Amino acid sequence: MARGYPFAAVAGLMMACASCGGVTATSAGPGGADSRFISLAREVVDDYLHRHPTLATDLGIHREDDRLEEYSAAAIQREAAALRGFRSRLEAIDRGALTAPYRLDHEQLAHALDAALLQIEVIRPWARDPDLYSSGLTRAAHVLIKRSFARPSLRAGRLIARMNAMPGALAEARRNLDHPPRVYTEIAIEQIEGNKEFFRTAVLDAFPSVKGAARAQLAESAAGVVRALDEYGRWLRADLLPRSTGDFAYGEATYRARLLAEEQIDLPLDRLLEIAEQDLARNQEAFARTARLIDPDPSRSPADVLAMVVRDRPPASRLLAATQAELDALASFLEAGGIVTLPAAAPVRVIETPPFMRATVTASMDIPGPYEKVATEAYYTMTLPDPRWPAADRDAYMEQWYYPAITNVSVHEVWPGHYLQFLHARQLESDVRKVFGAVSNTEGWAHYVEQMMIDEGFHGDDPRYRLAQLHDALLRNVRFIAGIAMHTRGMTVDEAMRRFERDAYQPTPVARAEARRGTSDATYGYYTMGKLVILKLRDDYRAARGSAYSLRAFHDEFVRLGPLALPLVRQAMLGERNALF
Numbered sequence: 095m096a097r098g099y100p101f102a103a104v105a106g107l108m109m110a111c112a113s114c115g116g117v118t119a120t121s122a123g124p125g126g127a128d129s130r131f132i133s134l135a136r137e138v139v140d141d142y143l144h145r146h147p148t149l150a151t152d153l154g155i156h157r158e159d160d161r162l163e164e165y166s167a168a169a170i171q172r173e174a175a176a177l178r179g180f181r182s183r184l185e186a187i188d189r190g191a192l193t194a195p196y197r198l199d200h201e202q203l204a205h206a207l208d209a210a211l212l213q214i215e216v217i218r219p220w221a222r223d224p225d226l227y228s229s230g231l232t233r234a235a236h237v238l239i240k241r242s243f244a245r246p247s248l249r250a251g252r253l254i255a256r257m258n259a260m261p262g263a264l265a266e267a268r269r270n271l272d273h274p275p276r277v278y279t280e281i282a283i284e285q286i287e288g289n290k291e292f293f294r295t296a297v298l299d300a301f302p303s304v305k306g307a308a309r310a311q312l313a314e315s316a317a318g319v320v321r322a323l324d325e326y327g328r329w330l331r332a333d334l335l336p337r338s339t340g341d342f343a344y345g346e347a348t349y350r351a352r353l354l355a356e357e358q359i360d361l362p363l364d365r366l367l368e369i370a371e372q373d374l375a376r377n378q379e380a381f382a383r384t385a386r387l388i389d390p391d392p393s394r395s396p397a398d399v400l401a402m403v404v405r406d407r408p409p410a411s412r413l414l415a416a417t418q419a420e421l422d423a424l425a426s427f428l429e430a431g432g433i434v435t436l437p438a439a440a441p442v443r444v445i446e447t448p449p450f451m452r453a454t455v456t457a458s459m460d461i462p463g464p465y466e467k468v469a470t471e472a473y474y475t476m477t478l479p480d481p482r483w484p485a486a487d488r489d490a491y492m493e494q495w496y497y498p499a500i501t502n503v504s505v506h507e508v509w510p511g512h513y514l515q516f517l518h519a520r521q522l523e524s525d526v527r528k529v530f531g532a533v534s535n536t537e538g539w540a541h542y543v544e545q546m547m548i549d550e551g552f553h554g555d556d557p558r559y560r561l562a563q564l565h566d567a568l569l570r571n572v573r574f575i576a577g578i579a580m581h582t583r584g585m586t587v588d589e590a591m592r593r594f595e596r597d598a599y600q601p602t603p604v605a606r607a608e609a610r611r612g613t614s615d616a617t618y619g620y621y622t623m624g625k626l627v628i629l630k631l632r633d634d635y636r637a638a639r640g641s642a643y644s645l646r647a648f649h650d651e652f653v654r655l656g657p658l659a660l661p662l663v664r665q666a667m668l669g670e671r672n673a674l675f
Contacts, residue, residue, distance in 0.1 A: 126191075127187060127188055127191035127192050127196075128192055128193055128196050130187050131184075131187050131192060131196055131199070131200055134180070134183055134184060134187065135199075135203065135525065135526065137180075138180050138203075138207075139525065141176055141180075143155060143157075143158060144158065145163065145164070145169075145173055146163060147159070147161040147162065147163060147234075147256075148162070148163060148230075148233060148234040148237055151237045151238060151463075152237045152463050153463035153464065153465050153466075153529055154243070154462055154463030154464065154465035154466030154467065155463070155465050156243060156244070159238060159249075159252040159256075160251075160252040160255035160256065161255070161256070161259075162231075162234055162256045162259040162260065162263060163230075163234070163263070165220070165227065165263045165266040165267065165270070166266050166269075166270075167220075167266075167269065167270055170214060170220055170270075173210075173214065174211060174214045174215055177207050177210050177211050177214070178211065180207055181204065181207040181208070181211070184200070184203060184204055184207065185204070187200065189201065195524065198527075198658060198662050198665070198666060199524050199526040199527065201358075201659075201662060202526050202527065202530060202532075202658055202659060202662060203526050203530070205354075205355050205356070205358055205659065206355075206526075206530050208354075208355040209352070209355035209356045212348075212351055212352060212355050216348055216351070217344070217348065217352070219614075220270055221270050221271060221272055221274075222271070222274040222275065222278060222340060223274060223278050223282075223614060224267065224271055224274060224278060224279055224282035224330055224334060225278065225281050225282035225285055225614075226267075227263060227264060227266075227267035227326075228264070228267075228282055228285060228286055228289050228323060228326060228327075229282075229285055229289060231260045231263060231264070231289070231319065231323075232288075232289045232292050232293070234256055234260075235253060235256060235257065235292070235293070235297065235319075236292070236296075238252055238253045238256065239253070239296065239297070239300040239301075240448075240460065241460075241462060241466070241469035242468075242469050243466060243467075243468045243469040244468070246301050246303050246304050247303075247304055247308060249301075250301045250304045250308060250312050251308070253297070253312070253315075254311055254312055254315045257293075257297075257315040257316060257318065257319050258315055258318070260318075260319045260322060261318060261319065261321075261322035264322045264323070264325070264326045267326065268326070268329055271334060272337075273337055273338065273339050273340045274334070274338050274340050275338060275340045275341060275342035275613065276335070276338040276339070276340075277342060277587065277610055277613050278338070278340075278342065278613070278614060279330055279334050279335045279338040280335070280338075281610065281614075282330055283327065283330050283331060283335070286323060286326070286327040286330070287327075289323055290320050290323045290324060290327075293316045293317075293319045293320050293323070294316070294317075294320050296449075297312060297313075297316040298312065298313060298316065299449050300448075342580075342581075342613040342614065343580065343581045343582070343584075344581040344582065344616055345581070345582060346363060346582045349363065349578065349581050349582050349616065350363065352616070352617060353617070356532065356533065356617070356659075357532050357533070357534045357617075357620065357623075357659050357660065358532075358659040358660075358661045358662065359534070359623070359660075359661070359674070361674075361675075363578055363582055366574075366578060366623070367575060367578055367579065367583075369626065369675055370571060370574040370575045370578070370619065370622065370623075371575065373571055373574075373622060373626060374568065374571035374572065374575065374597060377564050377567045377568050377571055378568065378597065380560075380564055381396055381561065381564040381565070381568060381599075382396045384557050384560045384561045384564060385399035385400070385561060387557040388402070388403065388557050388558060388561065389402065396599070397599050399561070400561060400565060400599060403496060403498065403558045403561055403562070404493050404494075404496040404499075405496070406496055406497055406558075407492055407493070407495050407496040407497060408492075408495070408497070408500075409492075410478050410479050410488060410492055413476060413478060413492075413495055413500075414444045414445070414446060414476060414478075415444075416497070416500060417444045417474065417476060417500055417504060418443075418444040420500055420501055420504050421441070421442055421444065421474070421504055421508055421509060422441070424501075424504060424505060424508065424509040424510075424547075424552070425441075425509050427547075427552050428509060428510055431550060431551075432644070432645070432646045433510070433546075433550060433645055433646060433649065434510050434514065434645075434646055434649040434650060434653070435646065435649075435650050436509070436510075436514065436517075437514075437517045437518065437521070439472075439513075439517050440471065440472070442459075442472045442473065442474050442508050442513055443471070443472070443473050443474070444473075444474045444475075444476065445473050445474070445475055445476075446475070446476065446477070446478055447475040447476060447477040447478075448475070452477050455475065455477055456476075456477050456494070457474070457475065457476045457477065457503065457507075458474075458475050459472075459473075459474055459507035459508065459512055459513065460472065460473040460474070460475055461512065461513060461516045463529075464516070464519045464520050464522075464528050464529055465528075465529075472513060472516070474504070474507060474508060476495075479491040479492060496562070497558075498553070498556075498558045498559040498561065498562030498563075499562050501552075501553060501559055501562070502544050502559070502562045502563050502566055505543055505544050505547050505552075506540045506541065506543070506544055506566075507540070510543050510547075510649070511539065511540035511543050511544075512536070512540050514653060515536060515539060515540075515653060515657070518653045518654055518656065519656060519657070522656045524656065527655075527656035527657060527658060528656065530657070531656075531657030532657055532658060532659040532660065533617070533620040533624070534620040534623050534624035534627065534659070534660055535624060535657045535658060535659065535660055535663065536624075536657050537620055537621045537624055538620065538621060538622075538623065538624015538625045538626075538627060538628055538660065539624065539628060539652070539653070540621075541566075541567070541570060541621045541622065541624065541625040542624070542625040542628045542629065544563050544566060544567070545563060545567065545625070548560050548563050550645075565598075565599060567622075568597065568598040568599065569594070569598045569600060569608070570619070570621040570622045570625075571597070571598065571622055572590075572593050572594050572597050572598045572608070573608065573612065573618045573619050573621065573622070574619030574621075574622040574623060575593065575619070576590040576593060576594070576608075576609060576612045576619075577612050577615070577616050577617055577618050577619040578619065580609075580612050580613065580616075581616045587609045587610060587612075587613065588609075590608075590609035590612060591605045591606050591608075591609040592605075594608050594609060624660060626675055627660045627664075627674050627675065628652070628660070630673070630674065630675055631652075631660070631663070631664055631667065631668070632648055634668060634673065635648050635667060635668065636648070638668060651667060652667070655667070660674065661674065
């Protein structure tokens with residue numbers, strides 16, 4: 095299930111241009127250190143967005159829309175040199191001389207630069223992951239298609255310019271890639287047909303009003319990308335796959351370095367695995383206990399009860415309406431219960447997935463970038479089963495959308511999950527926080543609120559909703575374990591797959607996909623890790639506030655700080671950052 099997030103989250107620095115709003119020198123106060131920090135941040139922003147135009151488009155900054163990233167090894171090394179220079183200059187600014195908000199931003203930025211350098215120089219996906227190129231090109235096109243931030247003819251012209259550079263990017267990929275892990279090459283080969291189909295059909299489908307010579311040029315450029323992808327796919331199968339003998343595992347030192355750089359988490363991995371296994375055991379016990387509330391028959395396993403629960407689902411024709419009604423109910427519950435303050439905003443509209451996205455997206459929260467000024471609407475898109483499918487296939491497709499699952503995903507994506515985060519992100523003064531998000535914060539919050547809403551009584555009289563929440567929690571538990579164990583403890587993909595099946599009650603196709611995902615998405619345990627840190631923070635915040643504590647105050651203070659790394663959030667809310675778990 096593809097889902098969008100309110101904060102750009104790639105392995106590197108993510109900021110927005112200073113000219114688009116946010117912190118300015120006039121709002122920085124009289125301190126010279128603050129002004130030096132802001133000036134340096136602006137310089138980093140300009141450099142980084144020039145090197146990453148796809149990211150700029152996604153953030154809602156459109157000055158680089160007609161460009162594509164440079165994929166040559168020389169360009170990658172130039173970026174590494176620039177990052178090292180920025181890191182050295184940032185270190186020369188005395189953090190202690192900054193005012194309090196900028197001390198947090200300085201630390202966040204320093205770790206972001208470390209994370210970007212770690213990716214380029216140590217993890218090296220540019221030399222190890224062939225799907226980075228083929229699927230990356232699809233994303234570069236998709237961000238120009240998915241939102242109507244400019245008239246269609248203008249967006250189509252910019253897309254043509256990007257597509258014309260794509261065959262050259264695939265040529266650089268063939269020069270860069272050397273002995274990747276076999277599973278990475280296999281995934282790229284599996285994805286290549288979907289990438290080709292996107293350029294073959296989705297590009298033209300997205301611009302029905304573009305006619306005449308412009309449409310012919312759009313079609314010609316897209317066809318050129320399809321030919322280049324076809325050639326790339328043949329090269330993957332014939333050349334790269336036989337020499338794909340690399341090891342996907344990071345090793346302990348690199349894994350810990352990534353946790354520290356991206357999330358400022360510095361704990362022994364054995365301790366993190368212990369925390370993950372303990373939470374898995376708690377959730378398994380709760381899952382079994384909840385299943386007994388639904389059906390007390392001891393002959394039925396928890397998995398059998400789940401199979402019964404998924405049968406209660408809306409027909410495809412009612413899915414969008416049922417989801418829209420649930421979003422409205424969530425907002426009403428939050429306001430009536432005093433759980434969190436909802437900023438004034440247009441309601442999220444639930445719509446059917448556009449035709450050009452149907453092949454790759456089941457559901458997504460389509461939120462504009464925090465700097466988008468034109469296409470500011472928010473959509474919750476859901477893909478309906480193709481009416482041409484046999485009835486049994488349509489029914490099987492809808493099994494994922496049983497009523498409690500609709501609620502749990504809607505809590506995560508909309509209220510009070512990612513959409514609430516996005517609304518606060520648009521209001522942040524700090525550019526660093528506005529667009530550079532720690533994933534354990536953004537995904538940890540969205541995962542935390544799934545449990546919190548049930549705990550606070552939303553559908554609290556129906557244990558099926560708790561079962562759905564726990565089912566998703568178990569999936570995230572095993573991700574936490576598998577990510578660490580596959581990269582540092584020798585766990586194989588097959589062993590990880592069996593844990594997803596046994597411990598998270600996932601069907602074999604899903605379990606296999608999740609295990610393979612963990613080979614490249616090594617830190618996909620950030621969901622559970624973040625949730626657990628937030629739960630501990632809430633307990634400690636309650637203890638510190640005593641009789642003055644309120645759940646609304648905790649939630650409001652948390653989301654208003656933005657997507658800082660969670661140790662920095664704890665520092666801001668409690669004055670210390672040590673007792674994370």
